[in-house]
Amino acid sequence: MLDPWEWGDYLAGMTHELSFTHRFEPGISTAAPLLLLHGTGGDENDLLSLGKTLAPDRSLLSPRGRVLENGMPRFFRRLAEGIFDEQDVIKRAHELADFIVEAGENYKLSKPVAVGFSNGANIAAALLLMRPEVLSGAILLRAMVHLAKPPQADLEEKPVLIISGTSDPIIPASNAALLAAMLRKAHANVQHETLPTGHSLTQNDVTLASKWLNR
Numbered sequence: 287m288l289d290p291w292e293w294g295d296y297l298a299g300m301t302h303e304l305s306f307t308h309r310f311e312p313g314i315s316t317a318a319p320l321l322l323l324h325g326t327g328g329d330e331n332d333l334l335s336l337g338k339t340l341a342p343d344r345s346l347l348s349p350r351g352r353v354l355e356n357g358m359p360r361f362f363r364r365l366a367e368g369i370f371d372e373q374d375v376i377k378r379a380h381e382l383a384d385f386i387v388e389a390g391e392n393y394k395l396s397k398p399v400a401v402g403f404s405n406g407a408n409i410a411a412a413l414l415l416m417r418p419e420v421l422s423g424a425i426l427l428r429a430m431v432h433l434a435k436p437p438q439a440d441l442e443e444k445p446v447l448i449i450s451g452t453s454d455p456i457i458p459a460s461n462a463a464l465l466a467a468m469l470r471k472a473h474a475n476v477q478h479e480t481l482p483t484g485h486s487l488t489q490n491d492v493t494l495a496s497k498w499l500n501r
């Protein structure tokens with residue numbers, strides 16, 4: 287048992303080691319930890335409060351994307367808004383999957399549920415289609431199609447919640463629907479919800495995601 291004074295060092299020690307800069311917050315629940323994946327310009331601190339709201343007792347693992355776009359962290363390169371460097375998507379999805387395995391062994395974690403926003407949701411969708419074995423499910427907040435021709439995957443009924451916005455200026459409704467269809471074709475158990483909102487997250491996202499996670 288750690289002396290309370292040692293907690294700071296313990297947590298700080300867990301922050302920057304391993305292959306991705308990350309935060310790890312241990313939880314008391316044995317339920318699947320949450321893998322928090324931030325949007326463009328975010329970092330490993332961004333989604334911690336969302337994670338704590340969604341699942342106060344679960345462990346939280348939050349890596350920082352390794353790609354920089356004008357100084358803004360992302361999980362893979364893009365050529366323009368909504369136009370992705372697909373070779374980089376593939377490479378970065380494998381790197382992130384390897385980190386999930388590495389962190390799982392280091393912190394003794396079960397397979398996490400990814401909670402990704404925007405660019406983080408897109409890399410989570412790439413993980414589902416390329417390395418489904420590293421996740422137990424995913425919440426994709428404002429996700430879009432990231433690969434024109436995804437590999438054939440079998441998600442074996444893994445649960446996936448997609449939440450889109452009807453007036454999202456970055457993601458047309460048809461694109462989000464195509465992603466849902468892609469994941470269903472790969473045998474994911476997809477629930478796709480559309481809220482009357484834009485790209486930013488709202489309280490309704492939190493309510494829906496929390497209900498789905500604790501269902």
Ligand code: MLT
Nearest residue numbers: 325326364368404405408
């Ligand atoms: C992306 O991956 O580029 C997102 O869909 C949009 C963004 O992160 O700004």
